[in-house]
Amino acid sequence: MNTAIQEYNNSQNSPDKEICNQLSEIIHKNLSDAENKIWHAHPVWFLDGNPIVGYSKLKGSVRLLFWSGQSFDEELLSNEGSFKAAEFRYTNAEQINPEDINRWLQKAREIQWDYKNIVKRKGVLIRLK
Numbered sequence: 001m002n003t004a005i006q007e008y009n010n011s012q013n014s015p016d017k018e019i020c021n022q023l024s025e026i027i028h029k030n031l032s033d034a035e036n037k038i039w040h041a042h043p044v045w046f047l048d049g050n051p052i053v054g055y056s057k058l059k060g061s062v063r064l065l066f067w068s069g070q071s072f073d074e075e076l077l078s079n080e081g082s083f084k085a086a087e088f089r090y091t092n093a094e095q096i097n098p099e100d101i102n103r104w105l106q107k108a109r110e111i112q113w114d115y116k117n118i119v120k121r122k123g124v125l126i127r128l129k
Helices: 003-010 016-030 098-110
Strands: 035-039 042-047 050-058 061-066 086-090
Touching: 003 016, 003 035, 003 042, 016 042, 016 050, 016 061, 016 098, 050 098, 061 098
Parallel strands: none
Antiparallel strands: 035 042, 042 050, 050 061, 061 086
C-alpha cells in the first residue's frame, strides 16, 4: 500500500484512525493489483486508471465511497451525488463488516462506469463493465 495512505490514516484521530486502517487493509487485500494513492486529498484505489473505491474523513464519520456503487444493487449503500457513486458512513470501527465490504469490492471490480474519461465526455458516463 502507498505510504501516503498510511500517513493519511495516521493523521486521523481515534476512532477514525482505526476505521481508516481497517478499511485500507480490507481494500488492499481485495484490490492488491489496483493502483492506490492520495487523490483529491483522500485515499483512492484505481483499476486501469479508473477510480473504484476510496474513503474520506467527514465531520462525524468516515465515508467509504464506491464510484460505481449505485449499480451494485446493495441496500446498505446510500446514493451519493448526481452520478453513479454510493457510500457507507462509519462512526466507529465496530460497524465495519468485512463480508459486506468484500462483496462490495467484488462488485466494484465487476461493475464499472468510466470516470477516467468523464471530463473528456463532458460529464457523460459510459458503463465499462
